[in-house]
Amino acid sequence: xxxxxxxxxxxxxxxxxxxxxxxxxxxxxxxxxxxxxxxxxxxxxxxxxxxxxxxxxxxxxxxxxxxxxxxxxxxxxxxxxxxxxxxxxxxxxxxxxxxxxxxxxxxxxxxxxxxxxxxxxxxxxxxxxxxxxxxxxxxxxxxxxxxxxxxxxxxxxxxxxxxxxxxxxxxxxxxxxxxxxxxxxxxxxxxxxxxxxxxxxxxxxxxxxxxxxxxxxxxxxxxxxxxxxxxxxxxxxxxxxxxxxxxxxxxxxxxxxxxxxxxxxxxxxxxxxxxxxxxxxxxxxxxxxxxxxxxxxxxxxxxxxxxxxxxxxxxxxxxxxxxxxxxxxxxxxxxxxxxxxxxxxxxxxxxxxxxxxxxxxxxxxxxxxxx
Numbered sequence: 619x620x621x622x623x624x625x626x627x628x629x630x631x632x633x634x635x636x637x638x639x640x641x642x643x644x645x646x647x648x649x650x651x652x653x654x655x656x657x658x659x660x661x662x663x664x665x666x667x668x669x670x671x672x673x674x675x676x677x678x679x680x681x682x683x684x685x686x687x688x689x690x691x692x693x694x695x696x697x698x699x700x701x702x703x704x705x706x707x708x709x710x711x712x713x714x715x716x717x718x719x720x721x722x723x724x725x726x727x728x729x730x731x732x733x734x735x736x737x738x739x740x741x742x743x744x745x746x747x748x749x750x751x752x753x754x755x756x757x758x759x760x761x762x763x764x765x766x767x768x769x770x771x772x773x774x775x776x777x778x779x780x781x782x783x784x785x786x787x788x789x790x791x792x793x794x795x796x797x798x799x800x801x802x803x804x805x806x807x808x809x810x811x812x813x814x815x816x817x818x819x820x821x822x823x824x825x826x827x828x829x830x831x832x833x834x835x836x837x838x839x840x841x842x843x844x845x846x847x848x849x850x851x852x853x854x855x856x857x858x859x860x861x862x863x864x865x866x867x868x869x870x871x872x873x874x875x876x877x878x879x880x881x882x883x884x885x886x887x888x889x890x891x892x893x894x895x896x897x898x899x900x901x902x903x904x905x906x907x908x909x910x911x912x913x914x915x916x917x918x919x920x921x922x923x924x925x926x927x928x929x930x931x932x933x934x935x936x937x938x939x940x941x942x943x944x945x946x947x948x949x950x951x952x953x954x955x956x957x958x959x960x961x962x963x964x965x966x967x968x969x970x971x972x973x974x975x976x977x978x979x980x981x982x983x984x985x986x987x988x989x
Contacts, residue, residue: 620931620975624908625766625794630860632886633821637863638856644731649853650844652949660953663853666862670826673865674792674811675802682827683858687793687814688717689838690827693849694789694810695721698758699730699837705757711735712952713767713971715791718760719948731755735915739912740901742769748777752784756805763801763811767949767964768938769909770982771799778807787833792819793825797868798876798906809833815857820864824857871969879908879967882976886910886965889980893987899955908967911936913950917961917987925986931979935962 621629641662647655649663664678671678679952684690695708696717710722712734722732733751737743743761752759759781774790781788789810795801795816803811811828815821829835840962841850868875887910895915914922919935926933936947946956965979 620971620979622931622933622965622971622975622979624968625817625964626934627822628819628968629970630816631822631864631867633862634820634860634869638860641856641859645855649855652844654900659853659855662855662859666858669862669866670813671820673801673869674796674813674828675804677827677831679846680803680831681722682829682849683828683853683861684825684849685823685854687791687812687817687825690812690814690825691715691717691789691791691793692721693827693835693838694812694826694829694837695725695758695760696791697848697905698787698810698833699725701834701836701864702757706717707731707733707753707754707756709733709735709748709751709756709786711737711757711761712758713741713765713949714762715735715766715793715881718762718791722726722760724939728776737952739953740767741768741949742901742904743772743777745773745776745780749780749784752781752786754785755788758787758789759788760791761792763795763925764792764799764906765808765900765949766794767947768911768953769793769905770901771795771904771906775806775830778809782807787965793843797865798872798908800872803828803830814901815861815864818864820861821857822853826861861965875969876907878969879971882967882971882973883908883910885922885973886967886976886980887912889976890983893984895960899950899953910967911962913955913960913962916961917940919961919963922961922963922983922986926979926982929982931982934966936964 647659649659667681669677671681726732747976751898762775778788790808791812793814796813809830839850897913898912
């Protein structure tokens, strides 16, 4: 199989699997237990927390483990809103992941007001529009660091400065960014940041939320005193250890990997642009290194994806969370691309891909379009 859907998920790295393996068997103790085996398990969680914190420029006390990036997004918004009930307005964008958008809609049903910002044709948020949308009762803004469909990187550091000048907290969904581009929570100036292990070679079922020291956040899950009393539930020790191992490797290898996937992306883009009716979506100058999202005039998305699959090539139209939807992406609609008769394809490349695979993909796609 030629796998070109790394934005949906990545293969578990062998090094992460080896780091996880003891915690499925011999080192199986509960990290909350007081005896030696429990203390050893607790040490593994603490070491992993420190490693994740180093990778994103945070303090160990600012990292909380979750079950996934979606939980981290939901917790960031729900937790801050409920811990700070005097302000009832939130600010986000129309191109966020549904974990953010659906949480905002749930808060609206609880009486909160939410402003959904437009983006331009490249998928970029305007800092000026962001500033104008802030109200006296705005508590929190949530703007993703990099879009999961078109790959556009947002000006989050500038937005954080604007937010803080108005006394507003800023959360960023960095699920697509962490492990792929440099992410420093302190340099960005964000108050909360979400990530997910399976996007950078870690296991599924584990993520993390960065919460800047001093930010008030309420529980999303109640029960025991895990995660310093803020997120109940027995820790997924194998997942946590695997997440830390994979993220450490991703950060250490980031420069080399980014150059590799960017060269593959550019080769694929150059070849596709020679085909009739192909348009690249997103900001080509400021995007994730492995992302390429294109629209092809007069073609059908479902047909193209089916034919690629028959040729053993895995790609997507956009977010894996909406793969069963029949309408075009909400991201493309927000960018003003929602009405045309076009097929949409997202290719997201990883370190395992080769230039030979790119050439084979282009050959297959040309043959499909000729039919």
